[in-house]
Amino acid sequence: MSGDTLDIYIGKRLTATLKRDPTRTEVRFSYHPSATEPVSLTMPICDTEDVFAGLPPVFETSLPEGELLETIFRKMGKVIKLADDFDILKLVGRNLIGRLVATPSGESPDSLDVFTGSEGLTALLRSSDSKALVTQAMVDLAERTGISGMLPKTFGISDGRSRLTIPAGAYIVKTENDEFPGICIVEHACMAACRNAGLKVPETLLSDDGKSLLVRRFDIGPDGTRFGFEDFCSLSVVGRKAKYEGSYESVAKILFLFTTDIERDRRELFRAFTMMQLLKNGDAHLKNFGVLYSSTSDVRLSPIYDMVTTTSFIAKDSPALTFEGKRKWLGKKGIARFGINRCGLEEDETNAIIGECVSGIEETVPFLKTLSERYPADPVLRTLSTFQESASPSG
Ligand SMILES: Nc1ncnc2c1ncn2[C@@H]1O[C@H](COP(=O)(O)OP(=O)(O)OP(=O)(O)O)[C@@H](O)[C@H]1O
Ligand SMILES: [Mg+2]
Numbered sequence: 001m002s003g004d005t006l007d008i009y010i011g012k013r014l015t016a017t018l019k020r021d022p023t024r025t026e027v028r029f030s031y032h033p034s035a036t037e038p039v040s041l042t043m044p045i046c047d048t049e050d051v052f053a054g055l056p057p058v059f060e061t062s063l064p065e066g067e068l069l070e071t072i073f074r075k076m077g078k079v080i081k082l083a084d085d086f087d088i089l090k091l092v093g094r095n096l097i098g099r100l101v102a103t104p105s106g107e108s109p110d111s112l113d114v115f116t117g118s119e120g121l122t123a124l125l126r127s128s129d130s131k132a133l134v135t136q137a138m139v140d141l142a143e144r145t146g147i148s149g150m151l152p153k154t155f156g157i158s159d160g161r162s163r164l165t166i167p168a169g170a171y172i173v174k175t176e177n178d179e180f181p182g183i184c185i186v187e188h189a190c191m192a193a194c195r196n197a198g199l200k201v202p203e204t205l206l207s208d209d210g211k212s213l214l215v216r217r218f219d220i221g222p223d224g225t226r227f228g229f230e231d232f233c234s235l236s237v238v239g240r241k242a243k244y245e246g247s248y249e250s251v252a253k254i255l256f257l258f259t260t261d262i263e264r265d266r267r268e269l270f271r272a273f274t275m276m277q278l279l280k281n282g283d284a285h286l287k288n289f290g291v292l293y294s295s296t297s298d299v300r301l302s303p304i305y306d307m308v309t310t311t312s313f314i315a316k317d318s319p320a321l322t323f324e325g326k327r328k329w330l331g332k333k334g335i336a337r338f339g340i341n342r343c344g345l346e347e348d349e350t351n352a353i354i355g356e357c358v359s360g361i362e363e364t365v366p367f368l369k370t371l372s373e374r375y376p377a378d379p380v381l382r383t384l385s386t387f388q389e390s391a392s393p394s395g
Contacts, residue, residue: 029043057237063148064088067152072091095144097147120159128208129211130175174215185379188206190309190383193275194272218303259299272284282310
């Protein structure tokens with residue numbers, strides 16, 4: 001039955017099929033004879049069929065979560081059967097992050113058109129109620145939005161005048177929820193600090209009302225080329241529910257297994273770990289690290305994303321994964337141990353990188369001060385204190 005078979009494309013190339021068992025208990029994966037690239041770095045091309053209890057992790061970890069998933073159920077649950085992850089992938093599989101496309105067997109792999117105009121974008125950024133516009137776009141495009149994460153998000157932009165929602169092209173659009181007011185302002189500042197600390201960071205644009213953030217997609221190149229992307233749940237071959245079940249040691253081990261630029265990534269991962277510690281980001285779980293690749297011979301740690309001072313929202317928050325068996329904020333010596341023992345760096349180099357991270361945060365303090373004057377919400381002010389503490393000589 002074609003309804004229970006999905007064709008998997010990489011770009012326009014038919015690469016594999018996923019078949020759901022009639023009892024809905026197993027999913028069978030097999031490569032197509034024309035496959036030239038694997039669907040996951042953990043699934044080399046082979047000519048035998050693989051059987052999974054649910055979706056293979058590379059697909060499962062791409063699926064919507066949080067409010068987007070709830071919206072999909074609310075909007076589509078009465079129209080079509082949404083019994084399991086396979087049904088959700090069938091719905092959103094044309095528009096996933098990365099280079100994979102999943103379509104019902106025999107259907108074209110064409111996805112959302114890429115929007116290049118700036119009209120909707122400007123309307124969103126200048127709006128006095130961007131949250132309403134993002135929420136509207138999220139509802140309008142829900143069944144065509146294959147992206148994970150708990151915050152409300154969409155690949156569309158509502159122009160604010162008509163009920164017209166257009167694809168946002170190279171941007172992910174996210175907005176705050178009731179639980180974390182001010183989170184987009186905090187993320188915008190943390191991403192700026194990471195950029196100033198020398199990390200690769202996608203462009204972020206904050207709406208004037210401070211409630212929404214546009215994040216430029218790094219899985220889409222300037223000419224529209226799509227890159228492979230896998231988070232560390234996928235690389236660890238575990239499902240999304242296991243995102244807090246791991247250690248930073250295992251993140252390092254797995255990265256060094258797959259990267260094709262180990263010298264660069266020793267430093268890049270250490271820098272990211274240092275910023276996570278200094279900025280007190282307690283949500284750097286396995287889905288908030290990823291690798292980006294153009295082919296299996298060109299794999300690197302992806303640019304940084306979702307960097308947020310979570311202690312500004314949950315005062316006692318601790319790191320998302322363990323290091324040396326504990327979820328604990330570290331001083332500079334502890335941070336350096338990750339670089340020396342797990343990233344294979346010399347002590348001098350770890351100290352130099354920590355110094356650059358501190359300077360990056362220091363350099364971002366005036367920017368965050370300006371943001372906090374404009375948006376004097378408590379979490380923003382608390383983030384400013386964290387930046388100032390991390391940037392102080394004793395920090
Ligand atoms: N700039 C980007 N380009 C491409 N993909 C991205 C980018 N930023 C994030 N992603 C992907 O989108 C997912 C969701 O984004 P993000 O982590 O920012 O959302 P979130 O709702 O804040 O997540 P969380 O549930 O971890 O708080 C990420 O896990 C990653 O797969
Ligand atoms: Mg995330």
